[in-house]
Amino acid sequence: MDQPKYKRVLLKISGEALAGNQSRGLDFEVIGKVCDVIKECVELGVEIGVVVGGGNFWRGKKDGGEAMVRVRADHMGMLATTINALAIADVLEQKDVEVRVQTAIEMKQIAEPYIRSRATRHLEKGRVVIFGCGTGNPFFSTDTGAVLRAAEIDADVILLAKNIDGVYNADPNKDPSAVKYDSISYDDVLAQHLGVMDFTATSLSMDTNIPVLLFALKDPANIKRAIMGENVGTIVN
Numbered sequence: 001m002d003q004p005k006y007k008r009v010l011l012k013i014s015g016e017a018l019a020g021n022q023s024r025g026l027d028f029e030v031i032g033k034v035c036d037v038i039k040e041c042v043e044l045g046v047e048i049g050v051v052v053g054g055g056n057f058w059r060g061k062k063d064g065g066e067a068m069v070r071v072r073a074d075h076m077g078m079l080a081t082t083i084n085a086l087a088i089a090d091v092l093e094q095k096d097v098e099v100r101v102q103t104a105i106e107m108k109q110i111a112e113p114y115i116r117s118r119a120t121r122h123l124e125k126g127r128v129v130i131f132g133c134g135t136g137n138p139f140f141s142t143d144t145g146a147v148l149r150a151a152e153i154d155a156d157v158i159l160l161a162k163n164i165d166g167v168y169n170a171d172p173n174k175d176p177s178a179v180k181y182d183s184i185s186y187d188d189v190l191a192q193h194l195g196v197m198d199f200t201a202t203s204l205s206m207d208t209n210i211p212v213l214l215f216a217l218k219d220p221a222n223i224k225r226a227i228m229g230e231n232v233g234t235i236v237n
Contacts, residue, residue, distance in 0.1 A: 004044050009047070010158045012161065013034070013161050014161070015056035015057065016053070018030060018034075024056055026084070034088070034220045035095055037221055046227055049128075054081040060074040061073060074138035082107065103133045105133045119131075143160075146158055147210065157212070157213055160213065164216060166215065169181070169192065169194070182235070213236075
């Protein structure tokens, strides 16, 4: 049997991806398929940390707009990520996968507080660790939270599972001639203002020298393909 290319990964799942074809809420058929693949990867010995977005419920600045103070709107977004983290944890447990939810904002009745050493110990024991609340600070995206956690747990790669199948030189939804990259450097991503992640997340990933592999979650099997080293999506390094 082929061996996984990566031993420890940080999987970032956007909240919108968890909504499936719905614009809001949770599609448990989608979540179930994602969790099936996560289970397969755990059984191969891969250590998996997960950071999840909250855009299927609330997107901080975008949804709060001018009606709310940005800090409070972002705190609501952190709570949205926790809802998603708990949903994924529940489905994984139903599939007999050991899992722990850790949140950057303490809510001890429903999750562990984020502690790096405890998180890495869970990973070493084969447990999936789901990180909620992003960085725990307003003004930072969950993409930045994903890069931060990846650096802290010494992940080999950040798997960025989104609603797009890679990095393009233009928006493929607006420009039919847009070209997808198989690989691209951080410098080029920043210079061309490509929307892989926000500027802060991209800069932090470049500083910590962690590659990012962006691919579409539409086919959850792409998670396993990426971990096994198959050519999916776009690698940013």
